[in-house]
Amino acid sequence: MTSIAAAPHARRKELLAALLRSGSFLTGVIIVLFWIACALFGRHFVPYDPLAEDILDSLAQPSAQHWFGTDPLGRDIFSRFIVGSRDILTVAPLATVLGTLIGTALGLLTGYFRGIVDDVVSRLFEAFMAMPTIIVALLAIVALGTSKTTVIIVIGLAFAPSIARTVRSAVLSERELDYVAAAKLRRENAAHIMFVEILPNVLPPVVVESTVRLSYAIFGVATLSFLGFGLQPPSPDWGLSISANYGMIAGGYWWTVLFDALAIASLVIGVNLIADGLHGALDA
């Protein structure tokens, strides 16, 4: 009895050890934790109010007073840089959770029942994925109006098919195994078999796929904000700031966009390193 109970525990320990050995995973965690800390507590530590305008001190170069300079409205770029992770770190993870929930449910259904459910849903997904994601999102947001909720729903729905596909292929091999046959013999109902028996066993690929999706969600939200269809002013969001200021880089005002660009880059790369580490640890 104890040995059975200890088995998953030992496996978890092994997994954790593998993750901690992976340099890329640790680097990713440190970067992402840094930005989460900034999103949560940054407001209390920044030298200036990120929304306070000071038109007399606009477009100031980086200096001891304004470490990263000021933007055309005289707002302190360092302060905006620190708190700029707030919105994207709410919207992108929520979109990913939504996409993972829908995708996992659909993947379980199509993989378990096969047949006509599978055919219909799979064809629908193919039709949906026949368009570049960003164009689908653009159309949907023009149709539904711009708000955080719309962005979450649109990105979440756009990612559901790829998660469903991952889950479906994992379920297809699981459903042939003995424990599923045993559960059927016990006359468990289909929902119980799918969500209680199969789901825990397909979790590793789901975790990896949704971490990868999270980095694409950040990609997507940042891009939509840059295009003016995502987060709206006066949010200090990075993509939004870049979109407001990139027209001036030819004039030499590099500090108005460079730091925000580096911030987005570090965040997506951080999440991606975590995904890479998880992939290595869960596959091994």
Place this chain on the structure above:
Amino acid sequence: MVFLGSQVLPGSVALSILGPEADPRSVELLNHQLGVDRPLLVQWFGWIWHFLHGDMGLSYVHQAPVSPMVMQALGYSLKLAAVALLLVVPLGIVGGVVAALKVNRPLDRIISLGGLSATVLPEFVSGIILILVLGIWLHWLPISAAWPNGADPLTQIYYLVLPSLPLVLVLFGYISRMARAGMIEAVESDYTRTAVLKGLTWGQVVWRHVLRNALLPTVTVVVTQAGYLMGGLVVIETLFRYPGIGSLIFTAATQKDFPILESGVFVVGTIFTMTTFLADLSYSVLNPRIRMGTGQ
């Protein structure tokens, strides 16, 4: 689908053209002129009919035919996409092959992780950094994609290198990863061992036996990703103010100019579907093992 999507968009078209303070009677008149007050199905069949005849209707905003606008923009976009593919295909394959030959050594990790990271960088982020570094600080490349009038093709390509680099970064990861996986599989295969055992040098083995087999899946990825390029173009063309189909769709979306939006998205969707089809096709042509309906 695109058509329905744009029809459910809230807000009267005439209102968005004339502005919120327009006189209700002129709004009604304009709606009638544009034909948007007719039943949906009538509009839809009309649109398909004309589209198939190469007539994409009149732009609401510009009051001019859409077809020439879309076709001209498509031409610009294809030029940009071609430059990006010309750069990324050799780079990605070389990267993947080098990584596979040094598998699990530091160089492999650098190429693989670097490629993976570049893939998730939004195009406007890498675009901004590249403009600053290559265009403004080093003065290596022009920061605008607008070449002088009457420039020869080589000059045009020179102007398109910087805008295509962010797309190259995104695609490099995919292509090098596929090339690497294909290479590793081929290096570990029996025919490679046979080739080594029959006394060929390592260079000959790689060149004659490994590469040919390894690059099959890569070709498919290249074709598939040509479809992705269409999406990436929206951002890149906006950032570089390049008059391609991406920026046409983007502008139409902001202005609710549905004839342009519909035709643009329809053209992009068609190209996307065609490249996916070509990818399947090229795979079966290149790989005799899954060629269907021949032999038996």
